Amino acid sequence: MLFGLFMEAYMHDFNLVYITLFFVFSLAFSAGPLGVLNLGHLKSTFVSSSRLFAHEEGLITLSIKNVSPTTSWSITLYGEEDSIHLPSLKGESNTLTHLRYLPKKRGSFSYQNCYLESRYPLSTARLTLAIKEVYEGIIYPEPRGKTLEAFLNEEETHYGEEKEFDGLSAYDGSQKLTHIHWPSVAKGELSVKTFIKETQTPNLVFDFYKAGKQNEARLSQLCLWVLACEKKHLPFAIKMPKSYLSTQKESIDEILTILATY
């Protein structure tokens, strides 16, 4: 387009074309400083993110603050794997943004190389503002394995007796065959009966070695049970090879961190 305009001006020496051309150039160049003003006042910081698990998509949260009194327009936040377009960031305001993140493995991790990009006011000015801060976090093991219910069923005698009918739930292969709810099977739905245990055993103990055959599988299984216990507010303990973890001593996050960094 610019080349065509230039040729038009060159061939004809039409000042109208020259003026158009010079406006195009000047606007394209003025987009730079205006882009800097648009982007330069933004301050980004990582905010403590929600729990991240291996092979499960999680969210990395950033707080973007516009310290200028004027609105910043058309900003895109780029993370390691994801980007988010923010149409406007009002002056002197704070915005929370979440970047999707799919961790590959458990353990501690660093989330870095994030940057903000502005194509405002014109695409000719593509400006970036690197976010120098590095987010250090923990990726917990992928929660995978037998459900806590299945574990409790297997360990029924130890942890109480089923007395009162509680309702129906979907059959996942781990329940007893005697608990299958046959009327629902007749209707084409495979459901099992669930019962409330009469007595809840306070000493719910998971054994690292019994949780699976391999370490990763064991950690994933334990992670699943820990999360299920947390949901049901059940106290529990884990027999680790060299330690004994208990909710009476450690918080859930501490237990999960030990599992993540095992």
Next chain:
Amino acid sequence: MKSLRFWLPTKLNTPMPPLALLDMGYIAVLLPLLVTLKAPMILFSVMVLAILFFKRSPAQNMLVLFVFIMGILGIYLSLYGAFSFRGLSRLKLFLELLVYILLVVVAMQRLTQKINMYLLISPFLFLALSLFFYHSIAMLSYIIFEIFFLLWMILAHRMEGKLVDSFRASMVMFMYSLPWVVVLFIFFPRISFEHASYGFKGETIQRMGHDGTMFLDGNALLVPSDRIVMEVGFEGRIPPASALYFRGSILYYDKKDHWEALLYPERKNKAYYPTQGEKVHYKVTLYPTQKKWLYLLDMPSRQVIDSTLDRDLISTVKKNIDEPIHYAGSSSLSPYYEDTLDKITRKASSYYSQSQNPKTYIQAQKIKHSYDTQSQRASAVNKFFKTQVLTYTLTPDALDTNHTSDSFLFDKRRGYCVHFASSFVTMARMTGIPARIVTGYKSDRSESLNNYLSIKEKDAHAWAELYIDNRWVRYETTATASSIEGETQESLSQKSTHPLMKKINLYLMYIKYNIETWILYYSHIRQLQLLDYAKNNPQFVAGFVVSLIAIILLSFTIVAYFRRPSYSSEALAILQPLLKQLKKHGYTRKESESMHQFLLRYHSQNPNHPHIKEIDTLYESILYQANNSKQKHLLLKKRVKKALN
């Protein structure tokens, strides 16, 4: 009404959909081109607009096909007759065809309601095409508006379609660019001057007055073009209009349908130059004519450097003028000059064909026999022309080219300068007076201000010179016309009866002249002139720099105005200077803190700071009380000022 709401948001800053923004851009760029559209294409455009207005859903293939067929039909009907392979070699027709094709393609794409790259680029193509059609101050203004408007639409698209916010942003950007445009326009190296036509043929226009041949037949098409041929800067005041004759070539030979110059090397021998009449000195910028003549005011009294001034006072250079040249001229304002006729000149300037114009000859003979002196005979010819009730018109009927003078004087009686001059010279010769035609330019001072005069193509003129009593005397032959045709008069006259209107007109002309000279017709040569002038005039440089700084300051003031933050209330805006000062002292309002809480916090820590409590109360009352008067705002402003001091 629903359709209208698509384009017109209920609130100013309501987001506009991208298609509506694009449509607004198209309307802006298509407006100047609409004037060039032929009726069938206008009908096509109206049809497309109607479909777009009433049909809200994307068009089906059948409708797109229908529009395509209608578009092709529109193009065919618009260019019917003019359209041929030969016609395509004419630039404007070719461009017209391009506009039509683009219009049809854009209409088809727009109906699908899908924004693609072509739909986004096309407004700029329309803009570029419109630059071919116009070259005027109106277009200059419109182009600047168009650029701003398109920028606004682009930014509106980038800013969620918000028109008010994007208007402010585009004003900032536009004003930021303006000083750069000014600097680039003045200093960007110009490459060429000539207006090329991409290898296309011209419009086959014969221009007169400066091409050494004067046609009387259909080729004598007069083009009242506004293209500037030359600019003249007089050292003193501009001479009166009656003396503004710029000599070009002199024509002696009547070739029935045209007149030709006398090619005779001896004419170079000029014995003396005219000395009678007021002396004037002037500088001329002559734009390329592709001819060898330099134009000098009647009568040239000094030879221009690097040129030849012959005994007919015709100034020429060796090569055709293909780039602007500048020369200084000196003339004696006189309608005649003395000369001694040599044999060849006498023969050439006395030749006529009796059989070619028998009626004219009979009348000439009557005059010849009635008067003895050449002066009396010339007056009689002049009188005869006046009695013939001749009409001056720019659109005369075709003359009989075998009997041009007879046809003009006794039959058609309608013509312009060439017809008057040729007939006058023929008749004068028939009465025994050597006569010739002078072609050049005649200005009526309508394009002048102070000491500047611009000569345009429409000022091309032809007049007669009669050899009377050893002097060549100028005769303004068109003065013998009894009337000027209405349309011609309209295009020639610039009358405004009221003196105030005349004054306004003059100032407008002055502005127009300056814009045309310094913007529309700013060129490589003007650039060099400016730089040369700047080199020798430090005052000019200082003035230029000050002007540039003023433009930059003005631009940045406007930028600052449009970049000002917008606050939720006027009261909050009034408080801003105070909040800035408190921030400097380390007090910043927390996110969770209300203004009241913040001011109280500051007051508790700085109980001696005056007016804070009062400001807080005033601010709260403005925000939450029904009586929200202007006086309160003024009072708050005063208190903030006092608190700052």
